[in-house]
Amino acid sequence: MQDARIVRNRAKIESAVLNARAVKQIQQEHGSFADFVWSFVDGAPIDTLRDATHPTPASTPESDAH
Secondary structure, eight states, X not given: OOOTTSOOOHHHHHHHHHHHHHHHHHHHHHSSXXXXXXXXXXXXXXXXXXXXXXXXXXOOHHHHOO
């Protein structure tokens, strides 16, 4: 907290620690964070044409998955 070169906002520090713990938990449960993320799309990228007539949706079943 005394080092002016780093973030000193307590809430941001606590958030970074909480996020790091969450990633560690995900790694323990899924092997890696990447494996966890890719599991939502069965390990394959979703390549969908988007243009003015087919805009990007605000959400998809994959983005809503928990």
